[in-house]
Amino acid sequence: MRILLTNDDGIHADGLEALERIAAQLSDDVWVVAPEYEQSGASRALTLADPIRVRQLSERRFATTGTPTDCVMLGVNDLIPGPRPDLVLSGVNRGANLAEDVTMSGTVAGAIEGMALGVPSIALSQMGFYEEGTSFEASETFGPGIIKKLFELGWPKDVVLNVNFPNGPIENIKEVEVTRQGFRDFQIRHNEKRTDLRGREYYWVGFQPLRSNPAEGTDLRALYEGRISVTPLHIDLTHAATVHDLKGKLGGVPPKV
Secondary structure, eight states: OEEEEEOSSOTTOHHHHHHHHHHHTTOSEEEEEEESSOOTTOTTOOOOSSOOOEEEEETTEEEESSOHHHHHHHIIIIISOSSOOSEEEEEEEESOOOGGGGGTOHHHHHHHHHHHTTOOEEEEEEOOSSSTTOOSHHHHHHHHHHHHHHHHHOOOTTOEEEEEEOOSOGGGOOOEEEOBOOOOSSOOEEEEEEEOTTSOEEEEEEEOOOOOOOOTTBHHHHHHTTOEEEEEEOSOOOOHHHHHHHHHHHOSSOOOO
């Protein structure tokens, strides 16, 4: 199996090293194309107004000045010689990618680009890192088996799989749950106004480590309760019920003021 790895935390991220160890248990044909610098929150951004520089670090390892989407596109189309990858793995992200966060995640976007190019793709993220002592142990312990099983089972071509691992002692992680994407009942993003050493104001954007009260069966609930979450995602954002409702009210001749 030929595997392409990427991430949004950058080529030097500990999570990418963890992903390389995971992939090494599945194949000896592993390639890495990752951003030179952190691209967290980049979503599916493409680098259109600037050139993308590529730095080859070893035979199968590349860093680019682009986004995770750029990296997967370049890896599949240009940087990997011979056959296309059989699998794209994106991560392991430092922090979970759950609920509405998946629309902003560069980690999930890397997997989506793989899917768009016709390659089965999985995003992997590790909960925690607000808490002291969090590591990638859970990802490395359970990731290889889950990836192998998923690849054997297969999934639709227009779907990516979003896998999130809980933090804490691995002996407490006993279940995998196939979940749906949740949605928080309050907003955890916030901005903080600060002043630099020259007296100029600036803002720092981040996340508050607060937990919502999600429904059963969601990715959020599974992680909160210590289960590994596997969520099938696709990029058709159409809300079918509203389409049906509006068709009977807005279709036909355009309305006038």
